[in-house]
Amino acid sequence: MSKRSLFVLLSLAFAASCEQASAPPEPVADTPTRPTFSLATDEAYDFNRIPAYLESHQAVYDYIDNNLDDHLAAIQRWLRQPSISAQNVGIHEMAEMVRQDLEDMGFAEAEIVPTDGHPGVWGYYDAGADKTLVVYLMYDVQPVNPEDWRSPPFDAEVVNHPLGKVIMARGATNQKGPQRAFLNALESIIAVDGTLPVNIMVTAEGEEELGSPNYPQIVDAYEDRLKTADAALFPFNSQRPDGTVSVILGVKGILYFEVIASGGEWGGPARAEIHGSFKAIVDSPVWRLVQGLSTLVSEDGNTILVPNYYDDIRPPNVEESQLINAGIEQWSDQQMQAMLGVGQWIDGKTGKDAAIEYLFSTTLNIDGIWGGYTGEGVKTILPHRAAAKVDSRLPPDIDPDEALAKIRQHLDNQGFGDLEIVKLSGYPASQTSVDAPAVQAALSVFKKYTGNLAVQPRIAGSAPFYQFTDRLGLPLVPSGMGFGTGAHAPNEIMLVEPAKGTAAAGLADIEKAYVDFVYALAE
């Protein structure tokens, strides 16, 4: 049975209490103002109440220690197979490698899943267990510029690093390393026990780096069965070098669209750019774009002026407030601003105020804008077309299509019906309760290996995790022990053997923690 019901009950309960405790958004008659939020409680979440996982599976741990070279080799085998989705390099070979590995491990079902894009992989391990874990895998990686790498990106050599021995390769940490480590953990349990304590459903996609456009098709094919599972895991190197395990419980949704201005019957050049001197008698699509966009936000760019855009935003509930109170010490304006190269936050906010704004507010951001001549020097044209890419980050309870409809209506009302809107992406927020049993199981395991937990109710970024939480009704644990860095960059690494003084786990402990998590989930 799904955990969804518990999750929903918890969420509803918290939402109900917060409505009384927090300051509501301040509505103003004509000009929208940006809502400000306060927390529902001053209490901090008490992680002490979560016991460290006490069980020991010594035979499995020994198996891992005795076979660590083979486990490392399995990771290297995955990393040495290029699988660059954007360039269609090695995709089918990698999909088949994943499928074959599952079959070799004893998965009763191990199938390639055709999609409109790169194929997916489905696997089902039937342990005859009560509980079932859905494991999300991505087998694709980002492109590389090999000349920028210290060790060739598909050699997957173990090299020395200040933190210890690391595997350097494209995909080392994003995500082949931690994913194959998780499968190593499963293999070890099977080798010792002959089976697993939970059933496993694997959904693997080869287009995560392209924005997962066809992942929903993979879910489509197994939706009824996936809904019967108990939890979902995204194996992930979530540790920081100091050993702290970062657990992200939620993400914002996103609406992403283009606003396009073109010449047409209303005026402006329709076919192609024309000589700039015609501006004297010809309308300009670029000016229309600029004027239309300018009506969407306040002069400082920070308050959305689309009527009712903020209406459905809710303030932090009790659980979220407790988690923020527990984690706010780790929020450093100074460090973040230095990292980002930003002089100050909007309106000079700092500390908890900035953190709440960051996590709970919706946004309207121009990702890109273009039109006409953008090269060096002088060229005088009146462009026939200009466009902007705009995104809006959506906190829980905001529907992307409703948000888009409000923007369309606003532009129409302001006289910008000539501006075209093309939606490129849109999905809602996703959140798992810290009290979901799968999350509690993970946290208890992490506490066994390290004292430090950093649990966030949400990040301000977006991921289509609603596929798990909302569509399938599963709590999602996008976490694991282990440290890696360099995703999407040269010299990507995953730590496999920490040096003295490095608190993050090595490969053996990463796998042992996954072993514990699977057993904990079964309880």
Added chain:
Amino acid sequence: MSKRSLFVLLSLAFAASCEQASAPPEPVADTPTRPTFSLATDEAYDFNRIPAYLESHQAVYDYIDNNLDDHLAAIQRWLRQPSISAQNVGIHEMAEMVRQDLEDMGFAEAEIVPTDGHPGVWGYYDAGADKTLVVYLMYDVQPVNPEDWRSPPFDAEVVNHPLGKVIMARGATNQKGPQRAFLNALESIIAVDGTLPVNIMVTAEGEEELGSPNYPQIVDAYEDRLKTADAALFPFNSQRPDGTVSVILGVKGILYFEVIASGGEWGGPARAEIHGSFKAIVDSPVWRLVQGLSTLVSEDGNTILVPNYYDDIRPPNVEESQLINAGIEQWSDQQMQAMLGVGQWIDGKTGKDAAIEYLFSTTLNIDGIWGGYTGEGVKTILPHRAAAKVDSRLPPDIDPDEALAKIRQHLDNQGFGDLEIVKLSGYPASQTSVDAPAVQAALSVFKKYTGNLAVQPRIAGSAPFYQFTDRLGLPLVPSGMGFGTGAHAPNEIMLVEPAKGTAAAGLADIEKAYVDFVYALAE
């Protein structure tokens, strides 16, 4: 001397005096409104009062007819020498070819003129005459894509064309063809008479296609002598296939600048783009650009809201009004709109109203805008920088630097002091009176060869002709007989031998008309 405007812009035919008899711009207290103009008179300029040039220089005409193959060969020699300024191909060879040709013709001075860019050429033919003509030449050409050409762009072959025999080559009409034809005319006079009826000063540049950045340095070197001249000529294929000679008496000036928004102490990412989710707490330079630009013009993009921007604009004077009245029949809204792919002019203006707006108004046009991610699909970033290229076409009496200062002041007053402005170009309008003796000489010669004149007081495009008219105080004649097309495009041609039914001149008549013009000027 940007000739692309001359090629692209339509003709309007129009005449002399400098009174202000028209309705002035309508100033409004707070919100600027776009001034509307009416003509100073309903009378049309009477081209019948200009007598056709009556003299005949038969010996020189005979020389031209007897040496036409050599004259064609001289043009081909120039065209076969590539001289692509943007790619620095053949520049020095071409400059030396021009210099050597002048020396061979008997120019007392024929010198390479170093500049900060490609070299210029100075030539002085001392005829001991009373009058002196300054001849502006450009020896550079646009780049080519040879695969797009019917005949190789630097073979300069004579090929058949519906209008007759044409030379096809890069530079055939823009501008080596008509320029070398003019020198052929001078050579012919010298061959017959032993000297010229006027002294000639040649200033040639090799950077016209780059926007003439260093032409003022060439003028600097000979300014005192150039100021003693009587007129300036830009040899030009000004005929249309139907034989009409188009004479452009003026150009608008231009102000061209970039508006740049960047993150900094005020907020926004200063170093590089950051993740788009940070919009919740980080200012956006792109929004600042959009909001700042939006204050410059009205919602429809057509009225400049910068205070006092329209103050110095003057309505059409009597000469301009007479020329417009004489030429307005050639203005076709329908034809121009079809050519440009434009559904309607601003505010639904038509006919004379549109023509006056086009020629007398100032503009604020976005030539290009860019920032952030502009590729396919979805990428979520908060860009650290965005910019726009903006130009303003300046009718007479508007100083580009004063215009820019008003824009700067306005942005500051509106709270956009964080937007940087970088001026890329700026020069004032230029205009020669139709009653200037050099213009009357040219018109009388054109009337000898063709009945149709299309004389415009101005085009809406810009060229730095102020160098001649305002700096040196010379009337400028940017005209000649002859037809060509394809400037900046593949298959550029100049007509050399018209087919039956083509009214435009062939090479012999082009040269004879230049001969007549030089004699007419001497009178």
